[in-house]
Amino acid sequence: MKTKIALLSVFIAATSAAYAASASENWENSCASCHGADGKAQTKQGKKLKIRxxxxxxxxxxxxxxxxxxxxAEGVMEGDKQRMKGYKDEYSEAEIKDLVAFIRALKP
Ligand code: HEC
Incomplete structure (x- = not known):
């Protein structure tokens, strides 16, 4: 019984680590160019677009x-100008939710 519990917690730790890695990788690949790796938007694009x-x-x-x-998922519009494209074709609903959780975790 004890070994079962130990194995289970190893499994949970491994899967949640994989999750965290994928959201941060997705952020790095698709979002950091504008929003900054740290979310502060101090990138060329981020400053130009006045991202918060x-x-x-x-x-x-x-x-x-x-x-x-x-x-x-759908992007950010300002009137008929697109400020940010939507990512629903690239990421699943679960991946998008993970990205939002990732952004929430950027708060110090
Ligand atoms: C081309 C630059 C660009 C890229 C790439 C980009 N964004 Fe954005 N994003 C913007 C702009 C511009 C805004 C609107 C300004 C703001 O929120 O300060 C915005 C706003 C947002 C918002 C706030 C929406 C709200 O509720 O007001 C979220 C969340 C967001 N982006 C997530 C992401 C995620 C996740 C990715 C990557 C999958 C991403 N963005 C990639 C430019 C970008």
């Missing part, structure tokens, strides 16, 4: 999970 600093608790407070998921 997602590590700022005040910014995090106005962000809504639902809107973040929608923005990542």
């Amino acid at each position: 600093d997602y590590t700022d608790p005040a910014v995090q407070a106005v962000l809504k999970d639902e809107a973040m998921i929608k923005a990542t």
Whole structure:
């Protein structure tokens, strides 16, 4: 019984580590060019597009999970100008939710 529990916790630790790695890899590959690896948007694109600093608790407070998921899936529009493209063709719903959780974890 004890070994079963030990094995189970190893399994859980391994799968959650794999999850964390994939969201951060996706962030690095698809999002960091604008939002910055650290989420502060201090990149050339981030400054040009005036993207908010997602590590700022005040910014995090106005962000809504639902809107973040929608923005990542469908993109961000300003009138008829697209500010950010949607990623629903590249990422599954679960991956998008993981990315939003990743952004939430950027808060210091
Ligand atoms: C071409 C640059 C660009 C890329 C690449 C990009 N974004 Fe964005 N993103 C923006 C801009 C511009 C905004 C709107 C400005 C802001 O929120 O400060 C935005 C806003 C957001 C928002 C906030 C939506 C809200 O609720 O207000 C989220 C969440 C987000 N992006 C997630 C992502 C994720 C996840 C990725 C990668 C899969 C990504 N972005 C890639 C430019 C980009």
